[in-house]
Amino acid sequence: MDAIRVDGLTKEFGTVTAVDDLSFGVESGEIFGLLGPNGAGKSTLINMLVTLLDATSGTAYVNGHDINDETGAVRDSLGIVFQEPAVDEELTGAENLAFHARMYGKGRAERERRIPDVLDLVDLAEEADDPVESYSGGMQRRLEIGRGLMHEPEVLFLDEPTTGLDARTRRDTWEYIQRLNEQSNVTIVITTHYMDEADFLCERVAIMDHGEIVAVDTPEALKDSLGGDVVTLGLENAGRELFARLDEQPWVREYTETDDGVAVTMAHGDRRVADLVRLADEAGAAIASVDLRKPSLENVFLSLTGSTFTEREADDADRQADDAGNRAAEAAEVAE
Numbered sequence: 001m002d003a004i005r006v007d008g009l010t011k012e013f014g015t016v017t018a019v020d021d022l023s024f025g026v027e028s029g030e031i032f033g034l035l036g037p038n039g040a041g042k043s044t045l046i047n048m049l050v051t052l053l054d055a056t057s058g059t060a061y062v063n064g065h066d067i068n069d070e071t072g073a074v075r076d077s078l079g080i081v082f083q084e085p086a087v088d089e090e091l092t093g094a095e096n097l098a099f100h101a102r103m104y105g106k107g108r109a110e111r112e113r114r115i116p117d118v119l120d121l122v123d124l125a126e127e128a129d130d131p132v133e134s135y136s137g138g139m140q141r142r143l144e145i146g147r148g149l150m151h152e153p154e155v156l157f158l159d160e161p162t163t164g165l166d167a168r169t170r171r172d173t174w175e176y177i178q179r180l181n182e183q184s185n186v187t188i189v190i191t192t193h194y195m196d197e198a199d200f201l202c203e204r205v206a207i208m209d210h211g212e213i214v215a216v217d218t219p220e221a222l223k224d225s226l227g228g229d230v231v232t233l234g235l236e237n238a239g240r241e242l243f244a245r246l247d248e249q250p251w252v253r254e255y256t257e258t259d260d261g262v263a264v265t266m267a268h269g270d271r272r273v274a275d276l277v278r279l280a281d282e283a284g285a286a287i288a289s290v291d292l293r294k295p296s297l298e299n300v301f302l303s304l305t306g307s308t309f310t311e312r313e314a315d316d317a318d319r320q321a322d323d324a325g326n327r328a329a330e331a332a333e334v335a336e
């Protein structure tokens, strides 16, 4: 059985469609990633799945329970770790877990059985009685995850689990999440705007943009779908003539204009760099930089949407500023 089945799920906030008619499934036992730039709709989607937010239309089934009308059963079968810290720093690790278990209506016997198990699971047994304020960032994240696991959920949701952690701690947290998935077989749904995180951690990744899923597959299949290597040319002038020439080359699989140049996909990029430089030269394009690499999930996003994550986030920020400006102008008109 699918751990999660999403069926035409939609969320509108006024004129913004944050989640747009999504349908997809998450298999039991997998680590499934929702990857997208800030504002893509990841948190909104998760908040509907955990029943903290009502859907505008459509529905989803979590462990077979309908999020629209079996709220209690859905909540009992899942755990969630939010983007913002939710543990109390003045309490010890064990006290935090006990507090959470009481909130879930667990009796004393069950709490006393479960807390040591969870502390073991998140590698915090030795620090159980230390106040959380003495924990490192990584330890606090593990305690949050432990909190989400207290009532033995079948699915664990993690919203941007490594935002704000240093590189080393992020890496440890990924390995820890993988181990947890292997040991307890809990299905894990994780949102992230880090390509490397989705690539390293997830068995399958859904790429989100503007409330839609533009692709869903294993990271390998997504990268392979680009059909080769990516050579990025930084250009000092407009590349119109170069683009016309790229169109004529049978070995150019695809190219996308970037902010300051062009990203070209081809097989055997290492052997084609010289050809590409010659084409640019013939087209009168001044090259500022050349970069050859295996495709990343960033290239996949660029190929599917025509934007990089950073461009997408900047566009959205501009649009929001415009909207705010328009609203201010309208308000001013009304006031006159």
Ligand code: ADP
Pocket: 013, 016, 017, 018, 036, 037, 038, 039, 040, 041, 042, 043, 044, 045
């Ligand atoms: P992500 O988690 O991928 O960064 P979100 O789900 O937080 O994206 O946001 C998706 C879109 O919905 C954004 O345009 C955001 O501004 C908008 N949005 C999210 N929550 C609300 C809300 N409570 N009210 C109005 N708009 C919202």
Ligand code: MG
Pocket: 042, 043, 044, 160
């Ligand atoms: Mg979010």
